[in-house]
Each structure stands twice: as C-alpha cells, then as structure tokens.
Amino acid sequence: MRELEVLIQAHYPLIYLITPEEERAEQAIAAITQLKPPRKVFLWTVTHGIIEYGRPRTLTQHNTVSPEAAIEWVVRQREPGIFIFKDLHPFIDSASVTRWLRDAIASFKGMNKTFILMSPIQQIPVELEKEAVVVEFPLPNMAELDDMLNMHLKNSFSRSRRLSTDEREKLLKAALGLTRDEADKVYRKAEVVAGKLTEAEVDIVLSEKKQIIKRNGILEYLEVGETINSVGGLTELKRWLEQRADAFTERARQYGLPQPKGMLILGVPGCGKSLIAKTTARLWGLPLLRLDMGRVYDGSMVGRSEANLRNALRVAESISPAILFIDEVDKAFAGAGGSADSDGGTSSRIFGSFLTWMQEKASPVFVMATANRVDRLPSEFLRKGRFDEIFFVDLPNSDERKEIFRIHLTKRREDIARFDIAQLASACEGYSGAEIEQGLVAAMYDAFAQNREFTQLDIIAALKSTMPLSRTLTEQVAALREWARHRARPAASMIAEYQRMEF
Ligand SMILES: Nc1ncnc2c1ncn2[C@@H]1O[C@H](COP(=O)(O)OP(=O)(O)OP(=O)(O)O)[C@@H](O)[C@H]1O
Numbered sequence: 001m002r003e004l005e006v007l008i009q010a011h012y013p014l015i016y017l018i019t020p021e022e023e024r025a026e027q028a029i030a031a032i033t034q035l036k037p038p039r040k041v042f043l044w045t046v047t048h049g050i051i052e053y054g055r056p057r058t059l060t061q062h063n064t065v066s067p068e069a070a071i072e073w074v075v076r077q078r079e080p081g082i083f084i085f086k087d088l089h090p091f092i093d094s095a096s097v098t099r100w101l102r103d104a105i106a107s108f109k110g111m112n113k114t115f116i117l118m119s120p121i122q123q124i125p126v127e128l129e130k131e132a133v134v135v136e137f138p139l140p141n142m143a144e145l146d147d148m149l150n151m152h153l154k155n156s157f158s159r160s161r162r163l164s165t166d167e168r169e170k171l172l173k174a175a176l177g178l179t180r181d182e183a184d185k186v187y188r189k190a191e192v193v194a195g196k197l198t199e200a201e202v203d204i205v206l207s208e209k210k211q212i213i214k215r216n217g218i219l220e221y222l223e224v225g226e227t228i229n230s231v232g233g234l235t236e237l238k239r240w241l242e243q244r245a246d247a248f249t250e251r252a253r254q255y256g257l258p259q260p261k262g263m264l265i266l267g268v269p270g271c272g273k274s275l276i277a278k279t280t281a282r283l284w285g286l287p288l289l290r291l292d293m294g295r296v297y298d299g300s301m302v303g304r305s306e307a308n309l310r311n312a313l314r315v316a317e318s319i320s321p322a323i324l325f326i327d328e329v330d331k332a333f334a335g336a337g338g339s340a341d342s343d344g345g346t347s348s349r350i351f352g353s354f355l356t357w358m359q360e361k362a363s364p365v366f367v368m369a370t371a372n373r374v375d376r377l378p379s380e381f382l383r384k385g386r387f388d389e390i391f392f393v394d395l396p397n398s399d400e401r402k403e404i405f406r407i408h409l410t411k412r413r414e415d416i417a418r419f420d421i422a423q424l425a426s427a428c429e430g431y432s433g434a435e436i437e438q439g440l441v442a443a444m445y446d447a448f449a450q451n452r453e454f455t456q457l458d459i460i461a462a463l464k465s466t467m468p469l470s471r472t473l474t475e476q477v478a479a480l481r482e483w484a485r486h487r488a489r490p491a492a493s494m495i496a497e498y499q500r501m502e503f
Pocket residue numbers: 230231232233234267268269270271272273274275276370371372404407432433434435437
C-alpha cells in the first residue's frame with residue numbers, strides 16, 4: 001500500500017496494479033490522491049467509458065468506451081489526474097492500444113498524470129515493460145480486518161459478547177488471506193449459522209478459507225490424518241523436524257532464531273518422502289498447502305502461468321505461517337534450466353519467479369519439496385543456502401523395515417504378536433516402504449478371497465512374488481546415492497547409515 005502511495009506521489013506515469021479487489025483499491029487510490037496536491041481520479045471500463053470517481057454517472061465522458069478513444073481523451077486533459085483503467089488486459093496486446101499508451105505516457109512529462117491499469121492478472125506487452133511498474137495490491141492486513149470485525153460486532157444483531165484479545169486475534173488470523181468482501185461474507189455467515197461471532201466460530205471462518213483455496217484451483221488444502229509416528233525410520237529427519245516444531249512462534253523470534261525457509265527431501269521412490277512431508281504439518285500445527293505445479297502451467301495466454309504462480313504464492317503467504325508442499329518438484333521443473341525449452345521458456349520463467357520468491361520471502365511459509373531425481377532438477381535449485389537442509393531418504397535397512405512392518409500391521413490388526421517381524425523384515429531386503437505396504441495388502445487380499453485370516457506366510461509369499469523397484473532401477477538408485485553422499489544429509493539415523501556402508 002505504501003509502495004502505491006510513493007509511486008503515485010512521485011508521478012509515475014504507468015502503474016500496473018494487480019488485484020481482484022477493485023473497490024478496495026479504488027478507495028485506497030482515492031485516499032492517496034486526497035493528499036497534497038489533490039488530483040482528480042477517473043475510471044475507465046469498457047462498459048461505461050470514462051467517469052469521474054465519486055461523481056454520478058451523468059458525468060460520463062462521451063465516446064470513450066473504446067480503449068483508444070479513452071486514452072486519447074486522457075491525453076487531451078490539461079489538469080493533473082489519476083486515470084484508472086479497469087480490465088484493460090484483454091485489449092492491451094492490440095498494436096494500437098499499446099502505441100496509444102506509449103504516446104500518452106510520452107506526453108505526460110511534467111503533467112502529473114498517471115495511468116493505473118487495474119486488473120486481476122498481469123499482462124504487459126513487451127513494448128510497455130520498461131514503462132510500467134507492477135504493483136500487487138495487498139490483501140487486507142490484521143488492522144484492516146480488525147476494523148471490519150469491529151463494525152460487524154457493532155452492528156451485530158446477534159448475541160456476540162465482547163471478545164478477548166486472544167479470541168479476537170484468532171478470528172482475525174482465520175480470515176487473513178481473504179479479500180475484504182470475502183472476509184465480510186464469512187463473518188456474516190458465521191453469525192447467521194451460529195447466531196454469534198466468538199472464538200468458537202473460527203472453524204467456520206477457516207472452512208471458508210479452505211473453500212477459497214479450493215476455488216483458487218492451484219493450491220490445495222490438505223487435511224492429514226497421520227502423525228509422524230506412522231513413518232518408520234528416517235530418524236534424523238524426524239529429529240530435525242521435531243526440533244523445529246516451535247520455529248514459527250513469537251518465542252523463537254525473540255530468542256533470535258531465523259525462520260526456517262524450507263527443505264528438500266530427495267530419495268528413492270516409495271520410501272516415505274511425501275508421507276513425512278505431510279505429517280510435518282500435523283507436527284508443527286500448521287496448515288498444509290499443496291502447490292500443484294501442473295496446474296500452474298497454462299498456455300492459454302501469455303503471462304497466465306506466472307500470474308497463477310504469483311496468485312498461489314500470495315494466498316500461501318497470506319495464511320502463513322503455513323507449509324507449502326511441492327511434491328515431485330523434479331517433474332514440475334524439469335525443462336527449466338535446460339537449453340531445450342519446448343514451451344517458449346515458460347517453465348524457465350516460472351522456475352525463476354519461484355526462486356526469486358523463495359529468496360525474498362519474509363513471510364513464514366516453509367517450503368517442503370520432494371524429488372526422486374536430481375539430474376532433472378536445475379542446479380540453481382540445489383545450491384547451498386537455498387533450503388535449510390537437503391535430506392536424502394534411502395531404502396530402509398533391516399531395523400527400519402521392522403518398524404515399517406510394525407506400523408502397517410498395527411494399522412490393520414490390533415494384535416500383531418502372531419507375526420515374526422524379524423523374519424518378515426529379512427524377507428524384503430531392498431524393498432521400499434511403499435512396496436512393503438503393498439505386499440501386506442496383497443497378502444490380505446489373497447487371504448480375504450479364501451475367506452480366512454492372513455498369515456506370516458501370506459505376506460512372505462506376496463513379497464517374494466514381486467520385484468522391488470530398486471532391483472530394476474539399480475543404476476538410477478546408485479546414481480542418486482552417489483550424488484547424495486556428498487551433498488545431502490541422510491534422513492536415517494547414523495547407525496543405520498553405518499550399517500548400510502558395511503554392505
Ligand atoms: N518409512 C515409511 N514408513 C511407513 N510407511 C511408509 C514408509 N515409506 C513408505 N511408506 C508407505 O508407502 C506409501 C507411499 O510412500 P510415499 O508416497 O511417502 O513415498 P515417496 O517417497 O513420496 O515416493 P515417490 O518418490 O514415489 O513419491 C506411504 O503412504 C506409506 O504408507
């Protein structure tokens with residue numbers, strides 16, 4: 001908001017303002033222009049042409065519906081002013097609109113005139129890239145939401161009692177990341193549903209936020225039932241995560257600790273990378289947002305993919321502290337960094353914006369990325385300091401396999417004393433956690449089809465009848481291990497690592 005104020009007061013000729021909140025942005029601009037020296041504000045839309053802000057419709061300037069005519073009208077104005085063009089983006093790529101804009105800006109010298117192109121997505125033709133300053137209009141902060149909540153409580157028909165500071169903060173935090181209209185709606189909804197607006201209604205506010213994240217279509221709000229105890233092995237990784245459980249609290253800041261930025265978990269397929277990433281949200285008590293890179297890419301319009309990414313990151317930031325989970329990041333960014341850009345450089349640009357965001361982000365969004373191939377990841381991604389830590393998850397050793405069996409058997413049967421876990425573990429050397437689970441499920445199906453309880457032998461038979469991936473992908477696994485040996489930290493305990501080397 002401050003940035004916008006500075007740009008307007010410094011008479012920047014062309015500001016591209018990204019926001020879905022037209023009304024709130026208009027109000028903010030109008031407030032800025034009241035300051036010295038006051039400037040008139042005009043609005044253009046393709047439906048009405050140019051009208052003056054805050055004046056009745058009758059003042060519509062005639063024949064300014066077409067973008068070219070509207071820009072020409074702006075050029076002819078002698079007085080200083082702010083000219084807000086709403087949703088010019090569908091027209092901006094036209095040669096004449098671009099040219100008109102460039103000429104108009106050139107004519108603005110010393111005139112105190114400013115174009116503000118307001119639109120929910122960023123679309124700027126190359127010809128204008130140098131002239132335009134892009135600003136994202138921030139979503140409402142705690143203070144603004146607080147004002148709104150106060151108004152609600154004042155006008156409330158309901159029996160809302162006075163809120164304690166703590167309760168109030170919870171209600172406000174739950175609405176962070178929403179636009180003002182959305183927050184307004186959800187507070188009203190909570191009042192209608194519950195007849196009051198208190199701490200107990202936080203869940204209603206949050207559920208609305210989940211809806212919005214769903215509608216956004218790129219981020220997904222994951223609800224994770226499993227805890228970190230359902231992950232076998234990976235002792236070091238778990239310890240690292242447990243140590244940082246309170247890393248996003250005010251207490252940690254006061255202690256002088258930096259906020260963790262993120263981690264990359266590399267490893268053999270099926271060994272629990274995704275699983276541990278998901279359970280971390282539970283452990284840390286933070287919302288888990290999955291960023292689906294596949295949905296970021298959108299070839300329908302130039303700049304669309306970048307806008308998608310920015311949008312998603314902004315939502316993530318606004319509900320932070322949160323964990324941003326990017327599963328299989330090697331697939332998402334394959335193609336970036338390579339010379340063979342099949343998509344006109346989109347993946348490189350997306351990758352670039354993502355790195356910049358990671359570098360600069362001040363908000364407590366912890367990035368948790370997983371990958372199973374390093375050769376497909378651009379090397380900038382793996383550079384030291386990018387992530388707090390890069391962990392390598394290897395195939396489970398015998399003790400870890402025992403633990404994995406114990407976990408998965410316990411999930412399915414109350415009494416597991418009849419199984420010889422040590423024998424099971426030795427029957428599946430080279431198997432991943434996922435393969436162990438699959439073997440167990442296959443054994444259960446076999447027995448179920450024969451209408452009996454499954455046994456130790458069923459499991460061993462099921463395991464023996466499959467070939468673990470590590471045996472078919474020996475080279476790939478070996479290459480990954482070799483790479484990780486010098487550059488990543490083992491996720492397993494030191495002892496497990498030592499036993500592995502003995503082999
Ligand atoms: N260490 C483990 N402890 C317990 N269960 C495991 C473990 N590893 C894998 N599993 C089981 O296998 C399933 C699949 O594992 P997960 O998806 O986490 O593997 P991954 O490492 O992400 O594999 P990929 O590289 O293929 O994405 C898990 O949901 C879990 O049920």
